[in-house]
Amino acid sequence: MSTTEIFLIAMLIIFTVPYLIWRLGRTEYFAPLVVVQIICGILLGPGVLGAAFPEYYKFVFSAPVIQSLNGIAWWAVMVFVWIAGVELDLHQAWEHRVESGVTAGLALGVPLAFGSVAALGMLMFPGWVGVKAQSWQFVLGIGMACAVTALPILILLMEKLEILRQPVGQRILRYASVDDIAIWGVLALILMDWERVGKQGGFLLAFIVVGYGFRKLMVAIPERDRWYAGLIWLAACGLGADWSGLHYMAGAFLAGASMDSHWFDQKQMDALRGHVLLIVMPVFFLSTGLRTNWQVGGAAVFIAAAVLLVASVSGKLSARTWPARS
Numbered sequence: 001m002s003t004t005e006i007f008l009i010a011m012l013i014i015f016t017v018p019y020l021i022w023r024l025g026r027t028e029y030f031a032p033l034v035v036v037q038i039i040c041g042i043l044l045g046p047g048v049l050g051a052a053f054p055e056y057y058k059f060v061f062s063a064p065v066i067q068s069l070n071g072i073a074w075w076a077v078m079v080f081v082w083i084a085g086v087e088l089d090l091h092q093a094w095e096h097r098v099e100s101g102v103t104a105g106l107a108l109g110v111p112l113a114f115g116s117v118a119a120l121g122m123l124m125f126p127g128w129v130g131v132k133a134q135s136w137q138f139v140l141g142i143g144m145a146c147a148v149t150a151l152p153i154l155i156l157l158m159e160k161l162e163i164l165r166q167p168v169g170q171r172i173l174r175y176a177s178v179d180d181i182a183i184w185g186v187l188a189l190i191l192m193d194w195e196r197v198g199k200q201g202g203f204l205l206a207f208i209v210v211g212y213g214f215r216k217l218m219v220a221i222p223e224r225d226r227w228y229a230g231l232i233w234l235a236a237c238g239l240g241a242d243w244s245g246l247h248y249m250a251g252a253f254l255a256g257a258s259m260d261s262h263w264f265d266q267k268q269m270d271a272l273r274g275h276v277l278l279i280v281m282p283v284f285f286l287s288t289g290l291r292t293n294w295q296v297g298g299a300a301v302f303i304a305a306a307v308l309l310v311a312s313v314s315g316k317l318s319a320r321t322w323p324a325r326s
């Protein structure tokens with residue numbers, strides 16, 4: 001079979017299996033479709049079904065097919081995060097900068113600290129740290145993973161609860177967005193080298209200068225042209241951010257955050273998000289599960305996952321409780 005035919009088989013699996021489980025199993029109230037898609041990716045990946053039937057995995061999810069799926073997934077999540085950035089009200093964020101800074105700082109710092117403590121415990125056992133990694137990078141990286149907010153998932157949940165555009169939804173989005181920006185800073189620190197710092201500084205400087213001109217352009221052109229200009233700006237910012245080492249998703253969020261939501265018709269923006277969720281985001285969610293690495297092996301994986309889950313959840317709950325009581 002040709003690569004195109006195998007790719008379409010993979011797409012058939014991606015859209016059919018999670019949907020049937022979600023719809024026929026009526027999992028909506030305890031496992032939304034996105035959760036089912038991620039779990040299906042894990043089950044269909046190399047660690048579970050691929051281990052039981054390796055020939056199936058090699059045939060369906062071959063290197064060319066995975067590469068094609070990754071391309072779709074990259075663009076899907078970029079557009080989704082870009083929309084989130086557009087809908088973030090930066091004027092409100094600045095107006096409430098003290099509240100946002102304190103709340104977002106605790107929401108990031110507490111689970112990061114809890115996760116780092118768990119990572120220190122993991123250092124006592126061999127096999128967790130890569131050959132080229134240093135201990136501080138491992139500890140900070142694990143802490144960051146426990147602290148990060150999955151912005152696409154958060155937006156989906158708030159949309160399902162119909163609070164995305166309510167004041168409380170905007171506050172949650174504001175906190176999560178500030179945390180995301182900080183997390184990329186932590187990631188840059190972990191991967192820091194002098195060449196990368198220079199590139200990141202150059203990208204941020206160019207972003208500020210070009211972004212000023214871009215905003216002037218967006219005000220001047222009609223709305224029908226703003227969509228095309230916005231997508232060009234999205235691709236450019238994603239390219240610049242990834243080239244500098246900040247990751248393409250950071251660029252996508254910056255591209256959206258530098259734009260104003262009132263430049264676009266809200267119904268069209270809602271329709272765009274819905275179409276992205278329906279058409280391409282399932283590829284991203286399922287490919288996330290497909291990338292699950294089982295190389296460490298054994299019960300240690302599940303023990304470590306449970307410890308990190310407790311660290312992340314308890315850290316997030318503690319961080320939300322303290323500022324709420326104050």
